[in-house]
Amino acid sequence: MAGKLCVSITNAKNDADRATVGFVVANAAVGSAQETMVFLSTEAVRLAVKGYADDIHEEGFAPLRDLLANFVKGGGTIFVCSPCFKKRGLDEKALVDGATIVGGAKVVEFLASGAPCISY
């Protein structure tokens, strides 16, 4: 792949617009042959739980469930903030495909390799 990109998302149903646009950009990056990692932290960790995103459909965009599935199918990876996930009492056995629970060092390693990051 040509390069790397991190898309940091911190919103879920509290701001479905930002959550959706984050994945739209992530799909654009994957579609542009970039090694793309979506970092879900704070409220956005809820997006990593199967079924949560099923009813998020912002006007003018594809349903978030489809954006998420396409991103993973296209080769994108999803890192889920461990303490954010734990704090919310979410079920690690119900993660969406392609999602991995990680802590700071894994994110730092990706960014330290020279990947720029865009935040939503």
Add this chain to the structure above:
Amino acid sequence: MDPSVQADDVWDAGDMGCGELVFLLAQRTRALGPGKVLELVATDLGAPHDVPAWCRLTGNALLVANPPHYFIRSKES
């Protein structure tokens, strides 16, 4: 677990994770001295990915990763 790896010190970090875990891990390995082996016990869900990433970033050697147990040799300099 590899029985040939002997730890010079053991740190049970419990469910500590993310930035707190690696920050204190850096202090622990530094305090232990070069070439020494620390056995880390960390149950955080992110640790299986974080501990190897931290070792790659910092140049400390991950001798054994058998979550929640990790044996780390501190770098020589």
